[in-house]
Amino acid sequence: MSTAQSQATATQSSIPLDDLRTCIHCGLCTSACPTYLKLGSELDSPRGRIYLMSAVQQGRIGWTGEVVKHLDLCLECRACETACPSGVPYGRLLEAARDEIAKAYPRPWRERLLLKVFRDTLFPYPARLRLALWPVRIAGGLIRKLSGILPDELGRMLELLPQELPDERRYRLPPVVPAAGERRYRVALLTGCVGSVLFARANWATARVLAHNGCEVVIPQDQGCCGALHLHTGASETAREFARRNLKAFPLDDVDAIIVNAAGCGSTLKEYGDMLAGDPAAGPVAERLSAKTKDISEFLSQIDLKPMTHPVPKTVAYHDACHLAHGQGIRKEPRELLAQVPGLRLVELRDAEICCGSAGIYNILQPEMAERLLDDKVDAILATGAEVVATGNPGCLMQIAKGLAGRGGKVQVVHPIEILAQAYGEALP
Amino acid sequence: MTVDRAPLTEKLVSALEAIVGPQHVAAPETALPEGVDGRLPQAVVFPKDPEEIGAILRYANENRLAVIPVGGGTQLGLGHPPERAEIALSLSRLDQIVAHEPADMTVTVQAGISIAALQAHLARHGQCLPYDPPLPGRATIGGIIATREAGPLRQAFRGVADRLLGIQVVTASGKIAKAGGRVVKNVSGYEMGRLYTGSLGTLAVIVEATFKVQPSFLDAGMIAVSLPSVEAARPVIRALLDSDAQPVLLELLGPITVGAASPAELLSGFPQHARAFASFEASDLPGGQSGALLVAGYAGTREEMEWQLAEAERLITPHLDKGAAMERIPWALGHQAVLQAHRHDAQRVVPLAASAPLDSAGARAQQRAGTSPADDYVTCRAHVRASELVQVVSQALALAAGSGFALAYAAHAGTGIVRFHVPAGDEERLAWLIGSLREGSIGAGGSLIVERAAPSLKAKISVFGPLGKEFFLHKAIKERMDPIRILNPGRFLGNL
Amino acid sequence: MSSQQGAASATQGRVTPRLVEELRRVVGEENVFVEPSEVLAWECDGYTLERHPPEAVVLPASTEEVSRVMRLLHQAQVPVIPRGAGTSLSGATVPVGGGVVVSLSRMNRILKIDLENRRAVVEAGVVNLWVTRAVENDGFFFAPDPSSQGACTIGGNVATNSGGPHTLKYGVTINHILGVEMVLADGTVVELGGDVEERPGYDLAGFVIGSEGTLGIVTKAVVRLTRAPQTYRTLLAVFDTIDAATRTVSEVIRQGIIPAAVEMMDNLIIQAVEEAFHFGFPKDAAAVLIIELDGLQAGIDELSRRVQAICAQEGAREIRAARDEKERQELWKARKRAFGAIGRISPSYVTQDGVVPRTKLPDILRIIAEVGRRHGIPIANVFHAGDGNIHPILLFDDQNPDEVERVLAASDEILTACIELGGSVTGEHGIGIEKVKHVAAMYTQDDLDVMTGLREVFDPGRRLNPGKIFPSSKGCIEVKRPRPKASA
Incomplete structure (x- = not known):
């Protein structure tokens, strides 16, 4: 009786009924939800x-404001997927719901504008982002002082920017980084959109560590934004366009793996197969790309790692980026890698798997909740007495750095790969 | 004691005889000669089953007669003297094991069975009920529940209610009501067992109970340590409780005269010793020193027990200063001594007559001969935060010494329960002492109740201490369960 | 019947805009929900066969707020449904008669940890597992460990006297609560029990445990912390017949061994777990037992040998021992995630909860199999064998009304059999709304009168969690269960 009905419903709604029904309430x-x-x-x-x-x-x-606001407030950290015994694909459900909301619910102009500026115009496009940031580069102090009189959201974005924007020229990567010594693997690196501008250093460190371990690193020049921001904010069609572009950009047949050092991007690349499942042409390719995608920590723990020679005598706390821990189930790999660094003392963070509030552009769209979560995260970090906090996602890096700066902390915030690069003798000013 | 017989006695006796048969109604002078806290009932009745109890209670309700449920009679001094006490209702004929399935590890018994009889039965199946109240030959299951008297093993096995799975009572209105069941897990309905446990027979007459039993100890041993002061016990207690070797009992007894004898000698002479020191004047203690005995019991397989004893010795050794001594002692010796230390009046607790009236009052009198007068000791029981127990005892000793009392104590050291015994005497001074001890207990997060004292002293003090803010609930529960107050009227907290 | 219900609703107050305004003043605008599109999220808990939205939901943040909320609801004579994490499997938080849900979920702080006295003071909304997490590095744990321990709250544990696998050795919630702070129906705050083992008077702290929110709202609890054992041995024994597995359970206990836990999983559940998680259980086994022993290093290997010998003697075809903590955790993960695994192979399921004397396990398992066959309902079994606490899981499709009816009938027959075998209709899930009708089969009216009389002492208006535990005093009204809502 119900099949006809459910099919009828399914055509009205893009929320997959079978996924909904896996939830047994x-x-x-x-308790996993921030x-x-x-x-x-x-x-x-x-x-x-x-x-x-x-x-x-x-x-x-219906999709009224009362209902939508609760879905908007979701960080999509997917901690619930880790906790779920029934395997509910929550992220997939939420993405479908947000797509529906985007169609069915007229948002106030301010929210629309925010998405337009940050999601659709700025973040996915490194060139534009660089352009937008040049005033910050040349007059950062002044601009930061101005943040008080700028519109709230813009001010918040400025607050998030690293105190020192990295010198991109120093960390510029060539299209191919040769392996040091014998070539054992050939891998492609996703340099990301925001990441390529703001976290050039982490990208560079990633390539160096890979090279030290016998990897030739290819950096496809046509790659673009992974589409995560769109996928998570009700614009899955745009996300699919980004995905198709990347399918073309990455030389799937020529590489052993596609390496990602940003948890959010890695998680999205691993979902390309799902996202494009309905596309007979792109689907199978996407499936292969997803299968080849590896977080840098995941890849390094699977290969025969060269010994790290340079001590990094620091106390380090590791924060689980949601899209690594929950999105990709990667928890122990980064910890094990850090633990191998000579001289390094790894300490556990209270509630390490609870989101820091960054969540893509969540901290711009839902600042109040983001702040509350950040406060907790900073408390937990300060409680460990760590000198360094390491986390594998640009968003978390910016968010946590901002939180620590606000509390006058001297704790350094880095991507774990930067510590590994130091352990391989790379100088990272 | 002069016997003042009320005119209703004959009518009452015949009514009771109609319910239980003439041979099961006894005169209090023979069956319960000391009465309940000095109050002599008009009749002692020995019903055979819940139905007869129901009939008695209905009769009592109709005629507004007070009923005092009696088990082994070991705790009749607990609480306020009853306001009225027309009928003493003995559970001694309800002494059967109703069901015992060893593989289920549950046992259902009638309330009047003595714990010793139950243990003997369980032991044949390699099991036990891990409660060890003093006077096990007389203490009944019903009495243990009603008074919440678990004994030293509560260190490992917790309180009486923790193993109570089901309970059957006869309500004040004479109805048979049960709660819980015979399975080890059950959340159907309210935890009536909890309410009846410790209710001192003021809510209903307990007739049957089901317990979760335990495999018997395969092996058990003890270590006794004599310490120069009670304060010296604190780090030892802490060390023993912080260990993987978890004692099944941990008792702190004193005061003792340090160096006078080995721990084993002290313990083997304990009943006499205890009675002797209670008559000490504080100044009799040599050098004013008052040492303490710490007794730790361990159980398990032989291998487990040996490891634990060795571990305990290892932990105790660094604390053995001058005057301290440690030795292993047999379980039975230590256990017996510990129980005696909690009940100084053990020698004079007289068993209740069997269901048939006693042959003569003379025999009873003879049984009592050689024991001390009824008001030998005053005993108080305090419950305090375990971490503050030693401090509470130490303060009590100082208080007693400063005011000329010989005070003995026995404590379940891991659970913060301590009994103080002082010789009876000037009641004004005793009332002051009890008040001061109570202040100390309340200061340590707890309370102090007077377990045994002459009725005349009880009249001068508060038996249970100050009433809490939630007393209105206790009162409302009593009013609901026993609206015309026939069950142990006036005996409980706030004279409920 | 309808006139009685009408009479009841006549005395029941309604949630007026004015009351909502007052509630908002107490807890803040954002912590009161009244929109139909919002309150529907509280219309059921882990039990979804009956749903009824509350009229409002209030999320207080302190005892003081709870008290003020309760005073307002008392004045308005509105029913109150206390709620923790909403993981009840018996519908204990379903607002069957409307009213206001008071959720303790914002009161989730651990207030004090006192290791020397082995206790912690926690707010009611603290998640069970957080207590253990907070003290495990010091060698302690909070013993009750229901399968939902990662989410369920201490307040909910207190309300339903929760159990878990390790209750066999360590006891249920009631054995680990020393005191509670509770707000009564009229807003009065009382502290029952407390820091020390006993207080003079009736043991009210013990009495209110398991009362499913019908006596008051517990806002804080003083919980007992248990010292972690020195070591564990966790065994997996594989059997070709269910009888052999249950015989093993009885024999272990009969020989005087009290394992920390003895859990059994039958073939259907093994298959589901394997399907979902690939733990490497033999998919053709009729049953496996997870037996956990804990205690002292000295003697544990001897104990483990004895248990393994019993397993072998009763016909285990294979016995594996977890080699390290990781393997042990894996085994427990398999066990605790079993329910979820079933969710992956069946659109809907009902987890039943019943208890029989341990020695009656073979009987009840035969009955369960027979009932399942007769109603055409697949039933998987994963349960606390050491306690005789069964959890048959009935698999069905909630879109199929006929299957729903058959599941309800099969559940009833299984529970009735539990009572007939000398057991109970619930070991740890509570009566809730699900099992109200079985209560009358377990107790006489005299038994129930005592309990309902006491309820009136605490809540004379019977406004706290109405419709739970006790059958209607006006005789046995068979409540027709509403169909679960179809998705279309």
Whole structure:
């Protein structure tokens, strides 16, 4: 009886019914959800959000502002997927719901403008971002002082920028970085959009560590934004366009792996197969690209690693980037790599798997919740007494650095690969 | 004691005889000669089953007669003297093991069975109920529940209610009501067992209970340490509790005269010793020194026990200063001594008559001969935060010494429960002492109740201490369960 | 029947805009929900066969706020449904008669840890596992460990006297609570029990445990911390018949061995778990037992040998021992995630909860199999064998009304059999709304009168979590269960 009905519903709604029905309403996800922990509201828990999606799908309620705000507040950190015993693909459900909301719910102009500026215009395009940032480069101090009188969102974005923008020229990478010594692997590196501008140093360190371990590193010049920001904010069609572009840019047949050092991007690349499953031409290629995508820590733990020779005598706390821990299930690899660094003392962070509030451009769109989560994260970091906090995602790096700066902390925030690069003797000023 | 018989006695006796048969109603002079805290009931009745108890309670309700449920009679001095006490209701004929399935590790018993009899039965199946109240031959299961008296093993096995799976009572209105069941997990309905446990028979008459039992100890041993002062015990207690070797009992006893004898000698002479020192004047203690005995018991397989004893010795050794001594002692010796230390009046607790009226009052009197007068000791029990126990005891000793009392103590050191015994005497001074001890206990997060004292002293003090803010709930529960106050009226907290 | 219900609703107050305004003043605008599109998220918990939205939801942040909220609801005579994480499997937080959900989820702080006295003071909304996390580095743990321990709250544990695999040795929640702070129906705050082992008077802290929110709202609890054992041995024993597995359980206990836990999984659940997680369980086994022993290094190997010998003697075809903590955690993960694994192979399922005397396990398992066959409902079994606490999982499709009916009928038959075998209809999930009708089969009216009388002492208006635990006093009204909502 129900098949005809459910098919009818499915055509109305892009939220996959079968995915919705995997949720058995047990509630085990609630305590993993950062927003539920802060607000205590079922509506701001994964189970509650799924319930809202079901209710919309059943026609009990519509996409009203009351409903949408609870889905907007989701960080999409996917900690709930880790906690879920039933394997609910929450991220997939949320992306579908956000697509639907984008179509069905007219957002206030301010929200639309924000998405336009940050998601659609600036972040995915390194050239534009560089251009937009030049005033900061030449008059950073002044601009930062101005942040108080700028529109809130712009001010917040400026606050997030690293205190010292990296010297891109020093860390510029050639199209191919040769392996040091015998070539064992050939890999392609995703340099990212925001990352290539703001985190050129992490990219450089990634290439160096790979080279030290016998990898020839190819940096495809036509690569573009992975599409994560769009996928997570109800613009999955644009995300798919980005994906198609990257399918062309990466020489799949010529490389052993596609290396990503940004958790959010890696998680998205691994989902290309799912995203393009309906596309008979691109689908199979996307599937292969996803299969070849590896986080840098994941790849390094799978190969025979050369010994690290240079001590880094620091106390380091590791923060789990959500899209690494929950999105890709990578938790122990970065820790094990850091633990191999001579002289390094690794300390565990309280609630290491709870989101820092960065979550793509969440900290710009939902500043209040982002701040609350950041405060907790900074408390946890300061409580460890660590000199360095390492995390594998640009968003987290910026967010945590901002939080620590706000508290006058002297804790350094780095990508784990930068520490590894030092351990291989690379100088990182 | 003069017997003042009320005119209703004959009517009452015949009514009771109609319910249980004439041979099961006894005169209090023979069956319960000392009464309940000096108050002599008009009749002692020995019903055979819950139905008869129901009939008695209904009769009592109709005629507004007070009923005092009696088990082994070892705790009749607990609480305020009852306001009224027409009927003493003995559970001694309800002494059967109703069900015991060894592989289920549960046992269902009637309330009147003595714990010793139950343990003997369980032991044949390699099991036990890990409660060890003093006077096991007389203490009944019903009494243990009603008074919450678990004994030293509560260190490892927790309180009486923790193993109580199901309970059957006869309510004040004479109805049989059960709660819980015979399975080890059950969350259907309210935890009535918790409410009845420690309720001192003021809510209902407990007739049957089901417990989760435990495999018997395969092996058990003890270490006794004599220490120069009670304060010296604190780091030792801490070390023993912080160890992987977890004692099944951990008792702190004193005061003792340090160096006078080995720990084993002190313990083997304990009943006499205890009675002797209670008559000491504080100044009799040599050099004013008051040492303490710490007794730690360990159980398990032979291998486990040996490891634990060795581990305990290793932990204790650094604390053995001058005057301290440590030795292993047999479980039975230590256990017996510990129980005696908690019940100084053990020698004079007289068993309740069997269901048939006793042959003669003379025999009873003879049994009592050789024991001390009824008001020999005053015993108080304090519950405090375990971390503050030693301090509470130490303060109590100082208080007693400063005011000329010979004070003995016995404590479950890991759970923060301590009994203080002082010889009876000037009641004004005793009332002052009890008040001061109580202040110390309350200061350590707890409370102090007077377990045994002459009725005349009880009249001068508060038996249970100040009432908490939530007393209205206790009162409302009593009013709901026993609206016309026939069950142990006035005996409980706040004279409920 | 309808007139009685009408009479009841006549005395029941409604949530008026004015009341909402007052509630907002107490807890803040953002912590009161009244929109139908929002309150529907609280219309059910882990039990989804019955749903009823509350009229409002309030999220207080302190005892003081709870008290003020309760005073307002008392004045307005509105029913109150206390709620923790909403993981109940018996519908204990379903607002069957409307009313206001008071959720403790914002009260989630651990207030004090006192290792020397082995206790912690926590707010009711603290997640069970957080307590253990907070003290495990010091060698302690909080013993009750329901499968939902990663999400369920201490307040909820107190309300349902939760258990878990390790209750066999360590006892259930009631054995680990020393005191509670509770807000009564009229807003009065009382502290029951507390820091020390006993207080003079009735043991009210013990009494309120397992009362499913019908006596008051627990806002804080003093919990007992248990010293972690020195070492573990965790065994997996594989059997070709269910009987052999259950015999093994009885024999282990009969020989005086109290494992920390004895868990059993039958073939269907093994297959589901394997499908989902690939733990390497033999998919053709009729049953496996997970037996965990804990205690002292001295003697544990001897104990493990004895247990392995019993397994072998009763016919285990294979016995594996976890070699390290990682393997041990893997085994437990398999066990605790079993329910979820079932979710992957069946669109819907109901986890039942019943208890029989341990020695009656073979009987009840035969009955379960027979009931499943007769109703055409696949039933998987994963349960606390050492406690005789069964958890048959009935697999069905909630879109199929006929299957729903058959599942309900099969559940009832299984529970009735538990009672007949001398057991109970719930070992740890509580009565909730699901099992109200079975209560009358377990207790006489006299038994129940005592309990309901006491309820009135705490909550004379019976406004706290109405419809839970006790059958209607006006005789046995068979509540027709509403169909679960179809998705279309």
